Amino acid sequence: MEVTIAGTKLKLLKGDITTQKVEAIVNAANTGLWGGSGVDGAIHRVGGPAIAEECRRIREEQGGCPTGQAVITTGGLLPTCYVVHTVGPIWRSGDQGEDKLLSDAYYNSLKIAQKNKIKSIAFPSISTGAYRFPLERAARIALDTIKTFLLQNPSSFNEVRIVLYTTSILEIYKKALMNLLEKEQSF
Ligand code: APR
Numbered sequence: 001m002e003v004t005i006a007g008t009k010l011k012l013l014k015g016d017i018t019t020q021k022v023e024a025i026v027n028a029a030n031t032g033l034w035g036g037s038g039v040d041g042a043i044h045r046v047g048g049p050a051i052a053e054e055c056r057r058i059r060e061e062q063g064g065c066p067t068g069q070a071v072i073t074t075g076g077l078l079p080t081c082y083v084v085h086t087v088g089p090i091w092r093s094g095d096q097g098e099d100k101l102l103s104d105a106y107y108n109s110l111k112i113a114q115k116n117k118i119k120s121i122a123f124p125s126i127s128t129g130a131y132r133f134p135l136e137r138a139a140r141i142a143l144d145t146i147k148t149f150l151l152q153n154p155s156s157f158n159e160v161r162i163v164l165y166t167t168s169i170l171e172i173y174k175k176a177l178m179n180l181l182e183k184e185q186s187f
Helices: 038-047 049-062 098-115 135-152 167-184
Strands: 002-005 008-014 024-028 070-074 082-086 120-123 159-164
Touching (some): 002 135, 049 070, 070 098, 082 098, 098 120, 098 135, 135 159, 135 167, 159 167
Parallel strands (some): 008 159, 024 082, 024 120, 120 159
Antiparallel strands (some): 002 008
């Protein structure tokens, strides 16, 4: 599924984030940038030690990456130049600021990519795995935040992708995008 928002193509597709041929992919990291399972595990496994080395340097220099913030490293052996590491919130009860932190993770990832003159970027579904953020709610926040950033920064990217790991997750994001389109009528 694909829409154009303020000159940028927004695409939803099923796939593996580590195979995306874009300039940057986004990692669903932890605050210590230690690597992990899920997206984090796959990116470090395929990307190789250069990514972990840069994460170690960032950890030493600035203590890691706070929830909702983003840092950038090399893409290592991945088919992408950069990895933007962001940290989504762990879902607790929904009234601990989780929505804002998830939105910040998407927004700050786009911001750091724009700063590095990146023109194509792929996101996973941040916080909806180990961090247990409810999928429908996460999809709405992700799409709303990306839309807001693109309307504020017309043509800042050629393409923004959200890469969903399963068909069922892709369907949830498609439904959320249809709801957004109905609400907005036009971008
Ligand atoms: N490509 C695309 N999506 C993937 C991939 C992949 N290779 N692997 C998993 N996913 C999907 C999951 O199905 C889920 O929908 O990415 C989404 C995010 O899941 P997680 O990777 O568990 O990320 P998150 O929920 O943000 O938890 C982050 O998990 O791996 C640790 O170190 C990481 O502590 C951090 C936490």
